[in-house]
Amino acid sequence: xxxxxxxxxxxxxxxxxxxxxxxxxxxxxxxxxxxxxxxxxxxxxxxxxxxxxxxxxxxxxxxxxxxxxxxxxxxxxxxxxxxxxxxxxxxxxxxxxxxxxxxxxxxxxxxxxxxxxxxxxxxxxxxxxxxxxxxxxxxxxxxxxxxxxxxxxxxxxxxxxxxxxxxxxxxxxxxxxxxxxxxxxxxxxxxxxxxxxxxxxxxxxxxxxxxxxxxxxxxxxxxxxxxxxxxxxxxxxxxxxxxxxxxxxxxxxxxxxxxxxxxxxxxxxxxxxxxxxxxxxxxxxxxxxxxxxxxxxxxxxxxxxxxxxxxxxxxxxxxxxxxxxxxxxxxxxxxxxxxxxxxxxxxxxxxxxxxxxxxxxxxxxxxxxxxxxxxxxxxxxxxxxxxxxxxxxxxxxxxxxxxxxxxxxxxxxxxxxxxxxxxxxxxxxxxxxxxxxxxxxxxxxxxxxxxxxxxxxxxxxxxxxxxxxxxxxxxxxxxxx
Numbered sequence: 001x002x003x004x005x006x007x008x009x010x011x012x013x014x015x016x017x018x019x020x021x022x023x024x025x026x027x028x029x030x031x032x033x034x035x036x037x038x039x040x041x042x043x044x045x046x047x048x049x050x051x052x053x054x055x056x057x058x059x060x061x062x063x064x065x066x067x068x069x070x071x072x073x074x075x076x077x078x079x080x081x082x083x084x085x086x087x088x089x090x091x092x093x094x095x096x097x098x099x100x101x102x103x104x105x106x107x108x109x110x111x112x113x114x115x116x117x118x119x120x121x122x123x124x125x126x127x128x129x130x131x132x133x134x135x136x137x138x139x140x141x142x143x144x145x146x147x148x149x150x151x152x153x154x155x156x157x158x159x160x161x162x163x164x165x166x167x168x169x170x171x172x173x174x175x176x177x178x179x180x181x182x183x184x185x186x187x188x189x190x191x192x193x194x195x196x197x198x199x200x201x202x203x204x205x206x207x208x209x210x211x212x213x214x215x216x217x218x219x220x221x222x223x224x225x226x227x228x229x230x231x232x233x234x235x236x237x238x239x240x241x242x243x244x245x246x247x248x249x250x251x252x253x254x255x256x257x258x259x260x261x262x263x264x265x266x267x268x269x270x271x272x273x274x275x276x277x278x279x280x281x282x283x284x285x286x287x288x289x290x291x292x293x294x295x296x297x298x299x300x301x302x303x304x305x306x307x308x309x310x311x312x313x314x315x316x317x318x319x320x321x322x323x324x325x326x327x328x329x330x331x332x333x334x335x336x337x338x339x340x341x342x343x344x345x346x347x348x349x350x351x352x353x354x355x356x357x358x359x360x361x362x363x364x365x366x367x368x369x370x371x372x373x374x375x376x377x378x379x380x381x382x383x384x385x386x387x388x389x390x391x392x393x394x395x396x397x398x399x400x401x402x403x404x405x406x407x408x409x410x411x412x413x414x415x416x417x418x419x420x421x422x423x424x425x426x427x428x429x430x431x432x433x434x435x436x437x438x439x440x441x442x443x444x445x446x447x448x449x450x451x452x453x454x455x456x457x458x459x460x461x462x463x464x465x466x467x468x469x470x471x472x473x474x475x476x477x478x479x480x481x
Contacts, residue, residue, distance in 0.1 A: 001042050004362040008354060008388050011037040015350065015433045019449055026449065030346035030433065031072070037353040038068040045358040046071075052361070071356070072349050079348025079436055083137060084341050087440070089304035090141030091337025092330060093257050094444075096311035099329070100318045101243060102254035103149040109251055110150075119150055120157065120164040120215070124208050127168030130262060132201075136173040137440050138265070138300060140165060142258045142307075144444045151226040158226040160219035162445040163459055167211035170437075170460055174392070174424035174467075175200030175207075181396050181427065185420040188400040192417075195480075199417050200424075206470055207425075207463045214459045222455060227446045249318050257311035261303035267291075268298025340443045347436045351390035354434060359388045375414075375422045375475060378403050379468040382426025390434035392427040399423045415480035418471050425467030428460050 011033045018029030043064045050060035066074075097103040114122040123143065131139045143165045151158030177183045177193050177200070186196045248254070271291070275281060281291050297303055316326060378399055386395035403419055431438045432453065442452040 001044070002040055004041075004045065004357045004359040005388075007037055007040045007357045008359050010040060011350065011354060011434070019433065026343045026433070026439065027346045030343070030350045033434075034072050034075070034346070034350040034353045035068065037350070037357055038072060041353070041357040046356045048361070049356045049358060072353065075352025076345045076349040078352065079345040080341065082348075083344055083436065083440070085301040086138060086141065086304050087341045087344065088334060088337045089301075089308040090138070091340070092308040092333045093142065093304070093311045094145035095329070095333040095336070096308070096315045097254070097257060098145050098149060100254075100311070100315040101248040102257065102311070102314055102318075103145050104153070104243070105245075105248045105251055105254035106146055106258075107150045107153055108245065108248075110146075116154065119154070120160050121212065123147060123150075123161055124164035124168040124212055124215075127165045128172045128204060128208055129168075131169040131172035132176045136169045137437065138261065138304065139169045140440060140444055141304075142262070143169075147445075148226060157219055159222060159224040159455065160215050162447070163215035163218065163455060164212060166441050166445070166456060167208050167215060167459060167463065170428060171204045171207050171211065171463060171467075172200075174427055174464075175204045175421060181392060182420065182424060184396055185400055185423060189403070189416045189420055191415075191420055195415075195417050196420055199421060199474075203421055203467055203470060203474075207467045210466045211459055211463045214462055218455050218459065222451065224447065224451055224455070249314055253314050253317070257307045257314060260297075260310055261300075261307040264294055264298040264303045264306075265300055266298075268295050271295060271298075340440065343443060344436045344439045347390065347434060347439050351434045351436065354388065354390065359385075373472075374403065375418055375472050376468065378419045378422040379426040379464075379471075382423045383429040383464070386427050386435075387430045387432075390432075390436070390438075392435075392437075395427045396423055399426065413479060413481070414475040417480065418475040421471045422468050425464045425471060428464030428467070430461050431457050 014036045015029050015033035018024040018032060019026055022029075024032075047057075047060045047064035050063045051057060055063065063071075097106075110122050111119060123146075127139050127143055130143075144162065147158070147161040147165050150161050173181060175182055175196075177186060177196055182196055182200060183193075185191070186193050271281065281288050297306060312326065312330070315321070315329070321329075381403075382395040382399040385399065386392055400423060403423075431441075433439075433449070438452065438456070441447075441456055442449060445452075447455065
């Protein structure tokens, strides 16, 4: 029986060699890697994986004996379930906001507040605080068109703007509830959610400050321009940037496609985080009815759908275009979004096959008896699992499962919140081709795979390392026990 670590290494060779060496399209390389990993994984390991997910032994055996093609397709479909509608509607919102001038209007309003020199700081802070209540990919989808518009307006620093959006979003997603990962950690390690929110925001602001400095350095080191793409042609962005302010939508209409989904998702996230199921939301029946409507639209898929409808309305209102042109416009946007969906889902299939190989359990076994301080151990486990199979969520679950018992130890010497922060830091390392989020960041920013590995991966990894170092210092200075 092949060791899961060897299976992982073979999968890495296939996907990296296929994309960078053989110049294969990422979709094909990722599916070939998923197929390779699935072929090398014994049925016994697949069965153990499904048992660990809560299935009965008989049901796990049934799942394990499904054909390899069916298992790959299932993981492919699971990823599409999570991101398919989001990416499709975000593609429409992004292109509509660019073409209608809405993105340009938002950029001009932001520049009045931050000034040209501090525009990237405005981007990194905006993406950080927006990601606390909102799905991280949603924020990246909605803010990347603004980064493109700002890059065209400034005529420089596009990489700095794109990395600022990514840096703020990924760190909030690791540290601050009600983001799903931190919300899981506070439950697993029995940490008060309020304390995790405060500590997560403080550590997040520190790490994104480091991320900003790294982004500045990378922007100077790599001359990566804003590129033409089907959904954002440079000539069109330039023409809009040169328009008079009166030719653009009002700020309210410009913000609506992005603000509506963000606001409704925020409200739904807050209710889900703090409201007990089965109890009335308020004492007022009328207010309850209003909130129920808001919560309905707060589902991320419905929220993005409504954002897309609003974006198309603003475009039609601004350009007074024909129905035929609107249909062609949507077709172009969906062609761009469809490519991202396919690559991201293929990355999800590859990561899913790695998980079924038992790599998480293998890493857990290797690190369980390793004698080292708990904070760096928590970071190390999360880092290795995340790098190995691509899912930050699986990394969080694996690390918290190993450390949960130790976290309740009265002689721990520091508050368990620091273990949560260390695990969140480790889950940032190292993003590459087996991570669906890597492809979303890569494709929405129009970076090549090489450029993403040279910029996004090191920036995110250094922010994670910074996070664990600051966590260790804080646990020593302020143990909170």
